Amino acid sequence: MIHEKDGTVLVAxxxxxxxxxxxxxxxxxxxxxxxxxxxxxxxRHPVTNDxxxxxxxxxxGYRKPAFWxxxxxxxxxxxxxxxxxxxxxxxxxxxGLTLPTEAQWEAAARGADARRYPWGDEEPTxxxxxxxxxxxxxxxxxxxxDGSGPFGTLDMAGNVAEWCADALDPEAYAKRQEGQxxxxxxxxxxxxxxxxxxxxxxxxxSLPAALRGRYWARLRRRFIGFRCxxxxxxGP
Numbered sequence: 001m002i003h004e005k006d007g008t009v010l011v012a013x014x015x016x017x018x019x020x021x022x023x024x025x026x027x028x029x030x031x032x033x034x035x036x037x038x039x040x041x042x043x044r045h046p047v048t049n050d051x052x053x054x055x056x057x058x059x060x061g062y063r064k065p066a067f068w069x070x071x072x073x074x075x076x077x078x079x080x081x082x083x084x085x086x087x088x089x090x091x092x093x094x095x096g097l098t099l100p101t102e103a104q105w106e107a108a109a110r111g112a113d114a115r116r117y118p119w120g121d122e123e124p125t126x127x128x129x130x131x132x133x134x135x136x137x138x139x140x141x142x143x144x145x146d147g148s149g150p151f152g153t154l155d156m157a158g159n160v161a162e163w164c165a166d167a168l169d170p171e172a173y174a175k176r177q178e179g180q181x182x183x184x185x186x187x188x189x190x191x192x193x194x195x196x197x198x199x200x201x202x203x204x205x206s207l208p209a210a211l212r213g214r215y216w217a218r219l220r221r222r223f224i225g226f227r228c229x230x231x232x233x234x235g236p
Contacts, residue, residue, distance in 0.1 A: 111150030
């Protein structure tokens with residue numbers, strides 16, 4: 001499905017039970033548990049510079065991303081970087097979409113089989129992901145088809161770390177009921193928001209789809225981008 005407002009290609013993620021977390025990463029990913037998600041759609045790839053340009057043209061007073069003028073990061077098919085959590089949320093609101101919740105993001109990246117990486121359990125390779133400064137910059141969002149996820153998403157490991165809707169609650173998993181429906185971590189301290197997926201700067205140890213991270217919501221960095229989501233009930 002192509003979202004008319006901004007050209008986002010949305011892929012369907014069926015509702016059902018999904019396993020979240022891991023026992024071999026950090027305490028933030030424990031305990032392993034299952035949640036029940038309503039059907040939703042998620043963007044096939046992170047928002048690109050070409051898409052973000054549409055947002056800026058429709059909102060001429062809005063600030064440009066950091067690094068907008070840098071050749072290494074401003075290709076039309078490269079993911080937009082240098083956007084704060086507020087910038088990402090503003091884009092999604094304009095487009096009539098949302099930021100994915102942390103649970104939605106992980107379910108889309110891991111699928112029903114709770115794989116370690118979007119492509120499966122095999123370790124990362126340069127054909128599957130952009131990481132560890134191998135490219136020295138972000139790469140176009142369709143450059144790594146071998147890293148495709150279970151529902152057809154791209155770049156859910158490496159390239160850019162992605163903002164999610166949630167603030168990071170370190171105890172969210174421990175407090176969550178098994179099978180909880182559509183969880184969103186309590187907002188807690190809104191200065192920090194969840195980041196997922198690792199980036200072009202990160203080592204392979206940052207790429208497992210279950211890994212939880214956080215960052216200052218107001219900061220704009222060259223390794224942070226985002227993708228959009230949509231409840232299935234919101235469109236045809």
